[in-house]
Amino acid sequence: MGVPDTGMSQRLVNWARAKSPWITVYNSGACNACDIEIIACLMPRFDVERFGILVKGSPRHADILIVTGHVTLKQASRLRRVWEQMPEPKYVIAMGACGASGGVFHGLYHMVESVDCVVPVDVYVAGCPPRPDEIINAVVTCLNLLEEDAAHGGKEWRQKKPATGVDAEGKSCTVVS
């Protein structure tokens, strides 16, 4: 359990971070419908940029990673590397039915069971594909988590297990590089 940093500069950073989340989108083998819904978010009808949500090309600039679709065996290590490149604090949104459980691809020979086996997921969005307003809702949920984490001084208060750990009971996932 970390101690929250209440210095002036840190509070300014937390404020700025919550007011303008930068997002990177990673397609780990999806059918592109989720990506098209994200593009619909950027278009004038939904226009997420008026909320300060920017889609960036590089994970090194981003706070939130949106994983669209299931993870193939080939993409698992790549997705892990993209996640590792992001600066802390970082949040992951698994998008659509495929991101949660594999969707129609569940149980195929080339599939990882879910995004959760590769990177720790904070928010799941249901739908195939989710509507743009649901995506915006997921990002806002992430921002609430971000503010709560800043107040608690870290993510540990949510008792989230890292993706590489082996927990005492139930399933656990390890990444083999």
Added chain:
Amino acid sequence: MTRPVTVETIAERMKEFGTVEQVRKNRIRIRTVPDKIHDAITTAQAMLGFDRLITISTVDNGETLELLYHLIGSHRIIISLSLDLPRDKPVTPTVSDLLPPAGIYERQIHDLFGITFEGNPNMKKIILNEGWPENEYPLRKDWKPNAGVFYGGIKVERM
């Protein structure tokens, strides 16, 4: 001007390579053997104007693995040259020297069905991930994921 290519002229020309069968109006299927596939494609290209390879497809029909080379030309007739290969030792000569794009199809078929194409210069993995184990061909009908085998990507441990 040469005479137009019709179904009859194709059947006449290709019958030395195997049985010719008209499946539909514009589709002809020729059952041949692996030793004649090279000559059959050369003949179809040079004499009958089948200058484009659509794809190579594979069917696992239980006993054998059936390989189909689909060729088309400007006359819009499609011929499918089919080979029956035994499951335990599926080997056939490559056609990538005649049709260079066929090399990529052959690598995919080698990944997913385990058919070996002799003479293909670059028989590496193309479609499966890097850590995929040897001698596991996922699109064969009798293939099942083996619980003890690690197929690459990440390792999920269940207790």
